[in-house]
Amino acid sequence: xxxxxxxxxxxxxxxxxxxxxxxxxxxxxxxxxxxxxxxxxxxxxxxxxxxxxxxxxxxxxxxxxxxxxxxxxxxxxxxxxxxxxxxxxxxxxxxxxxxxxxxxxxxxxxxxxxxxxxxxxxxxxxxxxxxxxxxxxxxxxxxxxxxxxxxxxxxxxxxxxxxxxxxxxxxxxxxxxxxxxxxxxxxxxxxxxxxxxxxxxxxxxxxxxxxxxxxxxxxxxxxxxxxxxxxxxxxxxxxxxxxxxxxxxxxxxxxxxxxxxxxxxxxxxxxxxxxxxxxxxxxxxxxxx
Amino acid sequence: xxxxxxxxxxxxxxxxxxxxxxxxxxxxxxxxxxxxxxxxxxxxxxxxxxxxxxxxxxxxxxxxxxxxxxxxxxxxxxxxxxxxxxxxxxxxxxxxxxxxxxxxxxxxxxxxxxxxxxxxxxxxxxxxxxxxxxxxxxxxxxxxxxxxxxxxxxxxxxxxxxxxxxxxxxxxxxxxxxxxxxxxxxxxxxxxxxxxxxxxxxxxxxxxxxxxxxxxxxxxxxxxxxxxxxxxxxxxxxxxxxxxxxxxxxxx
Numbered sequence: 001x002x003x004x005x006x007x008x009x010x011x012x013x014x015x016x017x018x019x020x021x022x023x024x025x026x027x028x029x030x031x032x033x034x035x036x037x038x039x040x041x042x043x044x045x046x047x048x049x050x051x052x053x054x055x056x057x058x059x060x061x062x063x064x065x066x067x068x069x070x071x072x073x074x075x076x077x078x079x080x081x082x083x084x085x086x087x088x089x090x091x092x093x094x095x096x097x098x099x100x101x102x103x104x105x106x107x108x109x110x111x112x113x114x115x116x117x118x119x120x121x122x123x124x125x126x127x128x129x130x131x132x133x134x135x136x137x138x139x140x141x142x143x144x145x146x147x148x149x150x151x152x153x154x155x156x157x158x159x160x161x162x163x164x165x166x167x168x169x170x171x172x173x174x175x176x177x178x179x180x181x182x183x184x185x186x187x188x189x190x191x192x193x194x195x196x197x198x199x200x201x202x203x204x205x206x207x208x209x210x211x212x213x214x215x216x217x218x219x220x221x222x223x224x225x226x227x228x229x230x231x232x233x234x235x236x237x238x239x240x241x242x243x244x245x246x247x248x249x250x251x252x253x254x255x256x257x258x259x260x261x262x263x264x265x266x267x268x269x270x271x272x273x274x275x276x277x278x279x280x281x282x283x284x285x286x287x288x289x
Numbered sequence: 290x291x292x293x294x295x296x297x298x299x300x301x302x303x304x305x306x307x308x309x310x311x312x313x314x315x316x317x318x319x320x321x322x323x324x325x326x327x328x329x330x331x332x333x334x335x336x337x338x339x340x341x342x343x344x345x346x347x348x349x350x351x352x353x354x355x356x357x358x359x360x361x362x363x364x365x366x367x368x369x370x371x372x373x374x375x376x377x378x379x380x381x382x383x384x385x386x387x388x389x390x391x392x393x394x395x396x397x398x399x400x401x402x403x404x405x406x407x408x409x410x411x412x413x414x415x416x417x418x419x420x421x422x423x424x425x426x427x428x429x430x431x432x433x434x435x436x437x438x439x440x441x442x443x444x445x446x447x448x449x450x451x452x453x454x455x456x457x458x459x460x461x462x463x464x465x466x467x468x469x470x471x472x473x474x475x476x477x478x479x480x481x482x483x484x485x486x487x488x489x490x491x492x493x494x495x496x497x498x499x500x501x502x503x504x505x506x507x508x509x510x511x512x513x514x515x516x517x518x519x520x521x522x523x524x525x526x527x528x529x530x531x532x533x534x535x536x537x538x539x540x541x
Contacts, residue, residue, distance in 0.1 A: 167375035
C-alpha cells in the first residue's frame with residue numbers, strides 16, 4: 001500500500017518519470033548554484049534575476065509561440081542583460097545594486113506579463129509563470145540535463161576561485177586574475193540554471209529550488225561540501241514529495257515541490273542545530289577551554 | 290640610492306576619487322629589504338596608496354614601478370573585507386596562501402600541507418586547523434591572515450592597519466613575525482597608527498597627509514611639527530578646488 005503510494009505513480013506514468021528526471025537534474029545543478037547564492041548573500045538577487053528572465057522568454061514566446069529554443073535563448077539573454085545592467089547601474093550611479101536590481105525586475109515582470117498577454121491565452125501565462133514540470137518533453141528534459149551537466153563541470157572548475165571570491169574577494173584579486181572569471185562565470189551559471197528551472201517550475205518558482213534547500217542545509221551542517229551534498233538531497237527529496245503530493249491530491253506540481261522544500265526549511269529552522277529551537281534543545285555542557 | 294635598485298618607485302604619483310586627490314604628487318623610492326611604516330591621519334591616502342600598488346585603482350597622474358621579482362606582492366587589506374560567516378576551515382583559508390603554487394586546481398602535496406601546519410604553528414594557531422573561521426576571535430583571525438601571508442612568500446609585503454582592534458599580546462607576536470620577515474630580506478610597508486610601535490620597530494617612516502610630508506629615518510620624520518602639519522592638512526577638503534597645475538617635472 002505504502003509502496004504503491006510512493007512508487008506507483010512513477011512506475012505507471014511516463015510523465016511522472018520525466019518530471020522525476022527533471023527534478024533530479026535541477027537538484028544536481030541549480031541547487032549547488034543556490035548554495036553559493038545564499039552564501040554570497042545574493043538570495044534576493046537570484047529572485048530578482050529569475051523575474052528578469054520573463055520578458056526575454058516572453059519575447060521568444062511572442063515571436064515563436066511556446067517554442068523551447070526561442071524562450072530559452074530569450075530568457076538567457078534577458079537574464080544576463082539585467083545582471084550586467086544592474087551591476088553597471090550600481091557602479092555608475094549612486095544607487096546600490098539591490099535597488100537597481102529591484103527596479104529592473106519590476107520593469108521586467110511587468111513587461112513580461114504584458115508581452116505574454118499581447119498574444120497569449122491565460123493558460124500560456126500560467127505556463128510561463130509556474131512552469132510545467134508534468135509536461136516535460138524530450139527537448140526540455142535534454143535542455144535541463146545539458147545545463148546541469150555544464151553547471152557541474154563549471155562548478156568543479158570554478159570551485160576554489162568561487163569560494164575565495166565569496167569570503168575574501170580582496171585576497172583573490174591580489175593573487176590571481178580569476179576574480180572576474182569567478183564572479184561573472186557564476187552570474188552566467190545563475191542565469192542558465194534559472195532558465196532550466198523556469199521550464200520546469202516557472203519564473204516565479206525557479207529560484208525556490210535553489211534557495212530553500214540551501215537555506216535548510218545551512219542550518220544543519222557547518223562545512224561547505226556537506227552543505228552542497230545535503231542541499232542536493234533536500235532538493236531531490238522535495239521534488240519527489242512535491243510530485244507525489246501533486247499526483248495524489250491533484251494540486252499543481254511546481255508549487256507543491258517548492259512547498260515541500262519550504263516545509264523542510266521550516267522544520268530545519270525549528271529543529272536544526274543552527275535553527276531557533278535546535279540551539280536550545282541541543283545544549284551540552286560547555287568545555288573547560 | 291640609485292632609483293634602479295629600488296623595489297618600489299613612486300614617480301609623481303597622484304591618486305584619488307572623482308578628481309579629488311587622496312595622494313598628491315608622491316615621489317619616493319623604497320629600497321629592497323626596507324621596513325617602512327606609513328603614518329598619517331585618517332583620510333591621508335594610506336589605504337588608497339595600497340589599492341593603487343595592488344592594481345585596484347588606476348593613478349590620476351604619474352606612475353609607479355614595482356620590481357618585486359618572482360615573489361611578487363602580498364597585500365593584507367583591513368580586516369573588514371573578509372566575510373567571517375562563510376563556512377571554511379582555518380586550514381583551508383590559510384592554505385590559500387599557496388595559491389601561486391597550487392593555483393585554482395591542484396591539491397596540496399604532503400609537504401605543502403606540512404608547510405601550512407608550520408605556518409599555523411608559527412602564528413600560534415596549532416590545533417585550530419579544523420575550526421571554522423567564524424569561530425575565531427579578531428586576534429586569532431589576524432594570526433591566520435598572517436599565516437596565509439607567510440605562505441605567499443612574497444618579496445614586497447603591504448599591511449594595511451594590521452593591528453586594528455588587536456590586543457597587546459597578539460601585536461607582540463605579529464610584530465615578531467614582521468621583524469623576522471625583515472631579517473629574511475623582504476620589503477615591508479605597513480600602515481600604522483601607534484607611533485610608539487613605529488618608533489620602536491620601524492627604521493623608516495613615510496608621513497602622509499595627501500602630500501608626502503617626509504620619508505626617511507623614523508626619528509627625523511615623526512617630529513611634533515610635522516605631525517601637527519599632517520593633522521592640519523588631512524582635515525582640509527575643498528569641494529570647489531581648482532584644477533591642479535603642478536608641473537610633472539617638479540623636484541620632490
